Amino acid sequence: MSEQYKSREERRRLQQKKQKKKQKKKSSFLKKILIAFLFIGIVGMIAGAATLAYYIAGAPPLNENQLKGQLSSKVYDMYGNQIYEIGTEKTTYVKIDDIPDQVKNAFIATEDVRFYEHNGIDLIRFGGAVIANIQEGFGAEGASTITQQLVKLSFLSPEKTIQRKVQEAWLALQVEQKYSKDQILEMYLNRVYYPGNYYGVARAAEAFYGKTLDELSLDEVAMLAGMVKNPHGYNPRENPEAAEKRRNVVLMLMEKHGFISKEEADQAKQKSVTASLVNPTEKSNQYYAFIEQVIEEIREHLDIDPSAAGLKIYSTLDPDAQSYIENLLNGDQLNFRNEHLQAGVALLDTETGEIRAIGGGRNQPIGGFNYAVDTKRQPGSTIKPILDYGPAIEYLKWSTYHQIEDAPYTYSNGTPINNYDNRYKGWMSIRQALADSRNIPALKALQEVGLDRAKEFAEGLGIKLDEISEAYAIGGFKEGVSPLQMAGAFSAFGNNGIYIKPHAVKKVELADGTVIELSPEPVEAMSDYTAFMITDMMKSVVQYGTGTRANVAGLHIAGKTGTTNFTPEEKQKYNVPKGGAKDSWFVGYTPKYTAAVWTGFEKNDEKMHLDRIDQRLAKDIFREVIKHVSKGDRSDFKQPNSVVKLAIEKGTNPAKLASEFTPKDMITYEYFVKGKEPTKVSNKYQQVDKPSDLQVSYDERAQAVTVKWLYGEEFLDDVSFEVRLAINDNNYKVATTTKEMVYTVSNVEPGNVYKFQIIAIREGNRSDPAAALIEIPIMEEHIDEEIEKELKELLPPENNDQTQNESQNSNTKEKEKKQDESGNNNSENNKNKPDSPIENESNTSNIETQQQAPQQSE
Structure with a gap:
């Protein structure tokens, strides 16, 4: 029922009254919301301020010695004994006034272009980093100024947490208040790390270019500034292509920010990054290669400069093994043809992945190339267990007996593939194919598995592949691998399929007492049946295959050889004779140790090839190293429950079990994944009755012995008889094979014993032998006593x-x-x-x- 009003005016007044009540209610609700948000904001600010205060209170105090890099780090071996001190000998400290503007400008343009404008924190850069971190996750992009980087190198733990970023910003503000911009830049430029364990830009100029800072050219300055972001990745000695790209980025930034002209940048970009490099001359000590790996891991995982952080670094080094390898590579025990022939060795603990020793090369100077870690060479046939047969067993559950035909073959694109001896051996097991390093069966295995699954399997073992093609089946890589990578991959086969990334550092104790564990987590890279079966196949390589030279009596060793060849064009260019090789590998392991050895020349040139004697060196080095570290070890690889061992009749395809009548020389023992083993028994060899009623008679007049026998009439059309004869104690020899049931031996000699074995042969099956013998009497020249x-x-x-x-x-x-x-x-x-x-x-x-x-x- 609608309301009744006395007049329009009354209705208007009443409606206005209702509208005011509604507006009042709405206003009251908005006020409550605003008050709530204000309260939450205040609480948040208080909580945030409290949190910030808590974080700041936990920040370490400023220490000028730490800022200037005067706190070295101690390195301990696997037994806890100090072996080295990082940061005590490789710094050339230079005052800011002695650093050329071009050097300062290169670092400022690259690392912190507003360095002279901010107070330690670059809010503009910080805003961009916040957006990136929201979009891509915390830690995706940094906003650290040079001041913050100096603080991080000097004081803080490496975790990318809000607490550390707060402390970093707080300490940066303090540093800016206490020191001038030039002082901060001076400390920073004397702290930056370079490959070879060099610290400071002045020391790097000496080490890489043999120059003082004021003698450097623009392209050299840009290279030194660019290298700081990733010292080993942008090292022009190790990775010239990546180094050149990084140097050009620095030149572009210097031009962009007005430090150099476009013409200057373009001219500098045309320079070679390797042309002005000088060879290192300072001879390294026996721990140099290992310590370099320690520093790299500290920088990679903790983002800390160990030369000035006052760390205690607990490493995995076995000092005895390290000393032995250094002496082996640099002594006269092995036949190294000349000083250009190089070798790289990585020795791991098979069960833990801990690096026990690194042989970085022969007669290497400080800052020299590390052939165990930094080299990237084609692996040759050592890759076959990783890309071919390992994935085939893992994904296809092949047995060690699985048959592949070694016959003329091509890649999918029609290009022929050959074996190393240009021969074909027909059907064979994958065990035999791996032992004899046949290329054609390896390619067929990869094709069966598929490129994607093979790539996945390899990457699970630490072999990262940007791409893969069929040529990879026999080691035809584009990017190459290092001995350390190969040792890590092979150790997983010896560790029941568990991959642990090779590492030189177990834990680090920071200057404030904080302990950080750095040992990587184990990863299941494959099934235990794959690991064991590949291991047993690689035992055959060492026992009777291509790797017998690496064998050590009494040790259970599995391993694989590898050789890479020159292309036809390279052979012609370098005048490589027949049989000359580019690289030679041996990678092998016992249950306790894994070692990977690469040998080759530091560069390829005239006469820079491995001859047939040189190609033995990788196996010789492995043998001597594994023998030295394995004294008294007789452990063997344990067969898992997922694997069964069966007697297989040779030549069966698919595999069939040997019968009770299969000859011993036709039986091979092979491994199968449980549940995939054969159940059919071969009937090729059946029971054959042996001949009966053997009778031997002697004819004195003819001086002959005749042996006769009987056999079932129903088999006479299909049977033949092998007659075996032995005189006195001599071995039996086949005298004849006949279908007759009689055999005569003429010209017998008195006094001899004639022994016969008659074997029935029917449809390829053989009976047990029937045997008889006769002794020929001796004739005397006087009347017998009985006759007299x-x-x-x-x-x-x-x-x-x-x-x-x-x-x-x-x-x-x-x-x-x-x-x-x-x-x-x-x-x-x-x-x-x-x-x-x-x-x-x-x-x-x-x-x-x-x-x-x-x-x-x-």
Whole structure:
């Protein structure tokens, strides 16, 4: 029911009254919201201020010695003994007035262009970093000024946290209040780190260019300024391409901010980054290569300059192993052809990934190239377990017996692929293919697995690949790998498939007592069956394959050889003879240690190739190193429950179990993933009955021995017999193979024993041997004693001797009488006359004649 008003004026007044009530309610609600937000803001400000105050209260006090880099860091070996002190010998401190403006401008343009304008914090740069961190996550982009970088290098822990950033900003403000801009820049330029364990821009100028700061050219100044962001990544000695790009960025920034002209920048960009570099001359000590790795890890993980942070660094170094490797590479124990032939060695603990020693090269100076860590060379066939057979077992569950045909083949694009010996060996197991380093089976394995899965498997072992192609199957890399990377990858095979990134630092204690653990977390890179089966295959490489020279008696070693060749163009350019190689590798491991060895020349030029003797060096170095560190070790790799070992009949494809009749020389023992093992038994070799009723007889007249036997009539059409003969104690030899059931040996010699084995062969199957023997009697040249006894018994007992004499005389007279009558013995008489007993002593019928002789005489 609608309201009734007395007049329009009354209605208007009442409506105005209601509207005012609504406006009052709305205003009251807004006030409450504003009050709430104000309260929250105040509480937030108070809480924020309290938090900031708490963070600031925990900031370390300023220390001028730390700012100037006068607190060195101590390095301890695996046993806790101090072996080195970082930051005590490689700084050339230079005052700000002695630093040329061009050097200062290069660093300011690159690191902090508003350095002379801010009070330690660049709010404009900070705003950009905040946006980036919101979009990409905290720590995605930094806004540190030169002052903040100096503070961070000197005082603070490395974690990228809000607390550290607050403390960094607070200390930067304090530094700016206490020191002038020139003093801050001076301390910073004397603190920056360069590869080779050099500190300060002045020391770097000496080390890289052999110059003082005022002698540097613009391109050299830009290179020194650019290197600070990533010292090893932008090192012109190690990575000239990356270094050139970084130097040009610095030149672009100097031009952009008005420090140099465009013409000056363009001219400097045309200069080679390597042309003016000088070779390091200061000889390194035995720990140099290892300490360089320690510094790199500290800078990478903690973003701290160890030369001035007063750290206690607990490393993984085995000083005995390090000393041995240094002496091995630099001594006369091995045959290094000349001083240009180089080697890099990385030795790890297989179970922990801890670096026990690094052989950075032969006769390397301080700042020289580290061939164990920085080299990037094609791995050759050492990559086959990582890219080919490892993924095949992991993803396809191949056995170690899996058959691949080694026959003429091409890449997918039609390019032929050859084996190292340009030969083909037909069907073989992947064990044999790896042991003999066949290239064609390796490519086929990679193709079966697929490039993507092979790449994924390799990256799980620390081998990062920007790209992959079929040529990678045999080590045809574009980017290359280092011995340290290869050692890390192979150690996972020996560690049940667990990959732990190689590392030289276990933990660090900061100057304030804070301890930071740096050991990487273990990662399951593959199944335990893959690790064990690849390991067992690589044992074959060392036992009878291409790596026998690396074997050590008594040690259980698995490993792989690798060699890389020159291209046809390089062979012609460098006059490389047949068999000359570019790189030679051996990577291997025991349950306790893993070692990767690379050998090659520092550069390729005329006569800068490995001959066949040089190519042995990688295996020789590995053998000597692993023998030295493994004294008394007899441990072996343990077979996991996921693997079964079976007796397989050779030649079966797919694999079949050996039967009870399979000959021993046709059986091989191979490993299978449990659940994927064969169940069918080969019937190629079946039971064959052996011959029966062997009879051996001797024919004296023919001087021959005959052996006869019987066999079932139903098999006679399909059976043949192998007759094996042995005389006396000699070994059996095959005398003949025949379908007859008789065999005769002629010209037998009295006194010998003739032994026979008769083996029935039917459809390739062989029976057990049936055996018999005979001893040939020896013939004597006198009447047998038993015959004489029988003759005596025929004579009268009372005048045995007299009768015998009379008989002999009678026989003599009778013979003389007959000769007188006939004049001679004609043939007819000779035929009828009895034979002499002496000539026929072994014949029974002649014995009877002898018994009649006395009666005739009588």
